[in-house]
Amino acid sequence: MKNKILDILTQTGEYVSGEKLSQLCGVSRTAVWKQVNKLKEEGYQIESQSRIGYRLVYRPDKLIKTELLEGLQTLNWGKHSLYTFDNVDSTNNIAKDYGAQGKPEGTVIVAESQSRGKGRLGRLWASPAGQGIWASIILRPSILPTLAPQITLVMAVGMAKALNKIEGIEAKIKWPNDILVNNRKVAGILTELSAEIERINYIVIGIGVNVNQDINDFPEEFRENAISLKEAVGMRLSRVKILQWMLEEIEKTYHYYLAEGLKPILAEWRNYSLTIGREVEVIMGNERIKGSAVDVGDDGSLIVKDENNIMHKIIAGDVSLRGKWGSYAGD
Numbered sequence: 099m100k101n102k103i104l105d106i107l108t109q110t111g112e113y114v115s116g117e118k119l120s121q122l123c124g125v126s127r128t129a130v131w132k133q134v135n136k137l138k139e140e141g142y143q144i145e146s147q148s149r150i151g152y153r154l155v156y157r158p159d160k161l162i163k164t165e166l167l168e169g170l171q172t173l174n175w176g177k178h179s180l181y182t183f184d185n186v187d188s189t190n191n192i193a194k195d196y197g198a199q200g201k202p203e204g205t206v207i208v209a210e211s212q213s214r215g216k217g218r219l220g221r222l223w224a225s226p227a228g229q230g231i232w233a234s235i236i237l238r239p240s241i242l243p244t245l246a247p248q249i250t251l252v253m254a255v256g257m258a259k260a261l262n263k264i265e266g267i268e269a270k271i272k273w274p275n276d277i278l279v280n281n282r283k284v285a286g287i288l289t290e291l292s293a294e295i296e297r298i299n300y301i302v303i304g305i306g307v308n309v310n311q312d313i314n315d316f317p318e319e320f321r322e323n324a325i326s327l328k329e330a331v332g333m334r335l336s337r338v339k340i341l342q343w344m345l346e347e348i349e350k351t352y353h354y355y356l357a358e359g360l361k362p363i364l365a366e367w368r369n370y371s372l373t374i375g376r377e378v379e380v381i382m383g384n385e386r387i388k389g390s391a392v393d394v395g396d397d398g399s400l401i402v403k404d405e406n407n408i409m410h411k412i413i414a415g416d417v418s419l420r421g422k423w424g425s426y427a428g429d
């Protein structure tokens with residue numbers, strides 16, 4: 099009913115009397131009044147004038163169901179299984195619990211803030227309240243567990259497409275999981291897997307996007323390499339709209355991957371890549387390789403030619419870019 103009131107107020111854009119709303123929703127005027135108060139608590143600005151009615155003045159840029167579902171154009175993702183929270187430790191942890199409980203593919207978990215947002219290898223992901231998008235998605239692809247790292251590349255392509263819809267943004271991919279704007283990290287992807295030897299139970303894709311932070315909102319140690327979309331375009335952006343674009347694009351790219359395999363995705367990936375053709379340093383556990391990134395292999399691995407012309411196939415690791423645009427020291 100709350101949504102119905104919101105729809106009516108949005109469509110008219112003018113005052114609607116309490117009586118009219120109660121007729122249209124089939125409830126008492128007191129019930130209408132209660133729902134309007136709930137909407138106000140959620141951040142909607144609704145003017146009320148006695149004997150005239152209610153008028154919607156402002157919709158909040160909050161990652162809540164009413165906002166996210168309005169105009170969401172996915173086939174399925176988020177439409178039937180969407181969970182929004184104010185604060186969680188990590189949306190990936192919630193998604194893993196939900197995955198284990200059997201929640202379906204396309205379940206989306208979003209939070210306004212994370213107290214322990216995580217990157218790869220236990221690293222921290224700064225996730226301040228109300229300024230970014232901290233989201234996780236449950237997937238259940240029928241692929242071998244060994245192919246799971248490919249999903250990160252698939253998601254990166256979808257993310258690059260979504261962010262490139264924003265006027266003034268040129269998003270690039272740094273292998274395997276970073277989305278960069280102006281050579282700085284605007285978004286990261288964390289893929290977690292629950293599997294048996296031959297079968298994936300579920301994959302959790304965690305995506306963090308810096309949207310409306312100012313540089314001082316980042317922890318000092320991340321400032322040099324981090325950026326928000328707002329910094330890049332010079333104005334605040336709608337997190338709701340961007341999350342909708344993200345879900346639409348990554349769902350599309352994922353289905354394309356399931357239907358056609360990795361090859362066509364890699365072709366797109368190369369177009370967005372900042373890594374290929376660059377001098378890089380790769381860190382894999384205790385091993386370091388310096389060389390040039392030659393290509394991605396058919397399986398999504400990074401091919402690096404070292405200083406002795408020996409080729410290395412990197413399945414997982416951290417890459418720093420070196421060379422002509424100065425060093426990007428990011429993980």
Ligand code: BT5
Pocket residue numbers: 187188189190191212214215216217218219221222223224225231232233234275276283284285286287288303304305306307308320323324325428429
């Ligand atoms: C990542 O790890 O880039 C994966 C980030 C995934 C975050 C999402 S948010 C929703 C979901 N729930 C979670 O708990 N996580 C996922 P990695 O490649 O390991 O990069 C981590 C490094 O990025 C850190 O060591 C910092 O150097 C840097 N960093 C941390 N927070 C950042 C931020 N907000 N923006 C840019 N860089 C950041």
